[in-house]
Amino acid sequence: MIKFNHKVRILYRDIDYMGIVYYSRYFEYFEAARNEMLRSIDLPYTEFEKRGDAMPVVESYCKYREGARYDDVLIVSSKVTEFPHSRIKIEYTIRRQNSDIIIADGYTIHAFMNAKGRASKPPTYFLKALEKSWKDYE
Amino acid sequence: MIKFNHKVRILYRDIDYMGIVYYSRYFEYFEAARNEMLRSIDLPYTEFEKRGDAMPVVESYCKYREGARYDDVLIVSSKVTEFPHSRIKIEYTIRRQNSDIIIADGYTIHAFMNAKGRASKPPTYFLKALEKSWKDYE
Amino acid sequence: MIKFNHKVRILYRDIDYMGIVYYSRYFEYFEAARNEMLRSIDLPYTEFEKRGDAMPVVESYCKYREGARYDDVLIVSSKVTEFPHSRIKIEYTIRRQNSDIIIADGYTIHAFMNAKGRASKPPTYFLKALEKSWKDYE
Amino acid sequence: MIKFNHKVRILYRDIDYMGIVYYSRYFEYFEAARNEMLRSIDLPYTEFEKRGDAMPVVESYCKYREGARYDDVLIVSSKVTEFPHSRIKIEYTIRRQNSDIIIADGYTIHAFMNAKGRASKPPTYFLKALEKSWKDYE
Numbered sequence: 001m002i003k004f005n006h007k008v009r010i011l012y013r014d015i016d017y018m019g020i021v022y023y024s025r026y027f028e029y030f031e032a033a034r035n036e037m038l039r040s041i042d043l044p045y046t047e048f049e050k051r052g053d054a055m056p057v058v059e060s061y062c063k064y065r066e067g068a069r070y071d072d073v074l075i076v077s078s079k080v081t082e083f084p085h086s087r088i089k090i091e092y093t094i095r096r097q098n099s100d101i102i103i104a105d106g107y108t109i110h111a112f113m114n115a116k117g118r119a120s121k122p123p124t125y126f127l128k129a130l131e132k133s134w135k136d137y138e
Numbered sequence: 139m140i141k142f143n144h145k146v147r148i149l150y151r152d153i154d155y156m157g158i159v160y161y162s163r164y165f166e167y168f169e170a171a172r173n174e175m176l177r178s179i180d181l182p183y184t185e186f187e188k189r190g191d192a193m194p195v196v197e198s199y200c201k202y203r204e205g206a207r208y209d210d211v212l213i214v215s216s217k218v219t220e221f222p223h224s225r226i227k228i229e230y231t232i233r234r235q236n237s238d239i240i241i242a243d244g245y246t247i248h249a250f251m252n253a254k255g256r257a258s259k260p261p262t263y264f265l266k267a268l269e270k271s272w273k274d275y276e
Numbered sequence: 277m278i279k280f281n282h283k284v285r286i287l288y289r290d291i292d293y294m295g296i297v298y299y300s301r302y303f304e305y306f307e308a309a310r311n312e313m314l315r316s317i318d319l320p321y322t323e324f325e326k327r328g329d330a331m332p333v334v335e336s337y338c339k340y341r342e343g344a345r346y347d348d349v350l351i352v353s354s355k356v357t358e359f360p361h362s363r364i365k366i367e368y369t370i371r372r373q374n375s376d377i378i379i380a381d382g383y384t385i386h387a388f389m390n391a392k393g394r395a396s397k398p399p400t401y402f403l404k405a406l407e408k409s410w411k412d413y414e
Numbered sequence: 415m416i417k418f419n420h421k422v423r424i425l426y427r428d429i430d431y432m433g434i435v436y437y438s439r440y441f442e443y444f445e446a447a448r449n450e451m452l453r454s455i456d457l458p459y460t461e462f463e464k465r466g467d468a469m470p471v472v473e474s475y476c477k478y479r480e481g482a483r484y485d486d487v488l489i490v491s492s493k494v495t496e497f498p499h500s501r502i503k504i505e506y507t508i509r510r511q512n513s514d515i516i517i518a519d520g521y522t523i524h525a526f527m528n529a530k531g532r533a534s535k536p537p538t539y540f541l542k543a544l545e546k547s548w549k550d551y552e
Contacts, residue, residue: 011449012292013300013442017346019293023195023246024169027162028427035425035485046485057161061199070293071449071460108161149311150430151304151438155484157431166289173287173347184347208431209311209322299471299522300445303438333437337475384437 002133003079004037007097010072020067026104027060030092033076034108037090043129052115053123058087062106073097083130084122087111140271141217142175145235148210158205164242165198168230171214172246175228181267190253191261196225200244211235221268222260225249278409279355280313283373286348296343302380303336306368309352310384313366319405328391329399334363338382349373359406360398363387416547417493418451421511424486434481440518441474444506447490448522451504457543466529467537472501476520487511497544498536501525 008029016022038045048055068074077093093105114120146167154160176183186193206212215231231243252258284305292298314321324331344350353369369381390396422443430436452459462469482488491507507519528534 009446009449011442011445013298013445015293016288017291017293017295018192018194020194022289023198024162024165024289027165028425031162031425031427032423035423044485049484054156056156056158056205057202059199059201060161061197063197064195067194070463071458147308147311149304149307151307151436153431154426155429155431155433160427162427166287169287169289170285173285182347187346208325209320294468294470296470299474300438300441303441307438330432332432332434332481333478335475335477336437337473339473340471343470 001079001081001135002037002041002130003077003135004033004040006033006036006076006078008032008074008076010068010070010074012070015070018067019069021069023062023064026062026064026094026106027108029074029076029094030060030062030078030090030106030108033078033092034090037078037080041129041133043126047125048123051123051125053120054113055088055110056113057108058111059109060106061108062104064104066101066103068094068096068103074103080130083134084127086121088122139217139219139273140175140179140268141215141273142171142178144171144174144214144216146170146212146214148206148208148212150208152206153208156205157207159207161200161202164200164202164232164244165246167212167214167232168198168200168216168228168244168246171216171230172228175216175218179267179271181264185263186261189261189263191258192251193226193248194251195246196249197247198244199246200242202242204239204241206232206234206241212241218268221272222265224259226260277355277357277411278313278317278406279353279411280309280316282309282312282352282354284308284350284352286344286346286350288346291346294343295345297345299338299340302338302340302370302382303384305350305352305370306336306338306354306366306382306384309354309368310366313354313356317405317409319402323401324399327399327401329396330389331364331386332389333384334387335385336382337384338380340380342377342379344370344372344379350379356406359410360403362397364398415493415495415549416451416455416544417491417549418447418454420447420450420490420492422446422488422490424482424484424488426484429484432481433483435483437476437478440476440478440508440520441522443488443490443508444474444476444492444504444520444522447492447506448504451492451494455543455547457540461539462537465537465539467534468527469502469524470527471522472525473523474520475522476518478518480515480517482508482510482517488517494544497548498541500535502536 091107094103232241367383370379505521508517
């Protein structure tokens with residue numbers, strides 16, 4: 001398993017008339033979180049780009065449990081629990097800082113695409129980076 | 139069943155470096171589509187607001203099949219196939235104009251909230267509007 | 277002068293807690309408006325892209341006079357009043373449909389960039405398209 | 415003068431097909447920066463909200479000098495150089511981390527609105543907070 005906690009401050013741009021975060025914004029927080037999770041295993045997404053590879057989102061899901069509000073600080077935990085064979089699933093849980101209550105949770109599923117724009121297996125350098133950081137949590 | 143087709147033109151604001159629509163933007167198109175679907179049954183969402191009611195999103199999902207590109211015109215079809223008892227599910231299918239290929243599809247699930255901010259049954263005026271426009275498609 | 281009116285429906289994604297459109301969103305409406313203005317003179321921006329040219333924004337400005345609200349229909353008028361020699365200025369005025377009250381107005385200034393990524397003069401095909409549609413308004 | 419540096423990491427959500435940040439996004443970074451500048455003088459914007467006051471944007475401007483790219487870390491410096499009598503002007507300069515080259519700069523002008531929704535003078539608690547932190551820079 002790899003895991004990372006990313007902090008997000010809620011701004012006016014994020015909230016709607018009900019005073020809570022607009023529902024599609026959570027997917028932007030998911031992106032921020034997975035971006036930093038990849039960096040945490042020494043494989044920033046720019047490495048994929050340099051080699052012409054990509055990891056396009058093929059599915060996304062979010063469950064909204066409580067509305068996050070303006071100026072809240074959210075902790076977006078992202079994790080990968082299954083070693084990827086073809087696609088990779090990243091799971092996210094969002095809590096307010098210093099709180100156990102879950103605001104929202106969800107996942108994204110990503111395919112892999114090589115420099116020719118074709119669907120591919122996960123690149124070897126990615127699997128190696130995952131292996132190096134993979135830990136058992138009990 | 140109620141059903142509505144809404145047209146969206148893709149702009150630079152929508153696309154990312156890969157030249158395709160950024161994944162969270164589809165949820166904004168879903169909002170545009172359901173907004174117009176409600177108007178098409180003579181119940182614009184502003185009617186909910188006037189009465190203090192709301193229809194917050196509690197789940198959202200999207201499957202990305204093909205990337206939509208800058209200046210594409212997309213047809214976002216939204217539909218409700220099950221008459222709502224507590225929550226309502228709205229389904230969306232996105233195609234390029236004059237094409238049968240599905241770009242993306244997904245759904246949103248909405249709860250109902252009354253003027254006191256409490257979870258509630260679907261309001262009667264909403265059920266009546268649905269009934270009036272409900273049609274069988276074979 | 278060239279001129280075009282573009283219609284925009286305000287959604288939940290656009291508004292903030294004060295119930296009015298978030299200030300940066302107007303620049304997205306400006307993009308939508310200039311996109312359609314270019315199409316109206318038979319030169320959709322995709323034509324620039326096919327030739328490797330671009331028209332990057334170098335300055336943008338907006339004055340907010342009245343807040344636009346959820347479900348409002350806005351008319352975004354864009355116009356070019358000065359024939360471009362190096363850069364081009366596009367001006368925008370936003371009103372609610374069937375109203376003379378100005379919600380917001382502003383401008384964007386664009387440079388021209390050729391296929392080599394260098395600053396350039398406005399391309400000839402663009403000047404021709406402007407000339408063909410240029411009209412005097414009194 | 416009050417002054418604050420805020421850090422922003424560029425994500426895929428921010429960039430467009432040219433690989434650079436979409437022009438309206440800079441105004442979101444401006445909001446993030448002024449939000450943290452207010453917190454730095456012990457007056458988070460939530461304090462305005464608690465009292466029913468608001469500081470709506472009435473003008474915004476940005477000059478784009480260089481394109482910021484995916485995964486760049488930007489330093490958004492915001493400052494107030496003139497003590498506000500009616501409106502307040504906040505200026506922003508954006509640089510890449512560890513670089514002196516200016517990516518973009520601009521300003522926002524804000525009015526003040528009281529709990530009755532009327533234009534007002536800057537509230538006393540705001541002027542006091544500014545005074546307390548006001549410094550001369552030479």
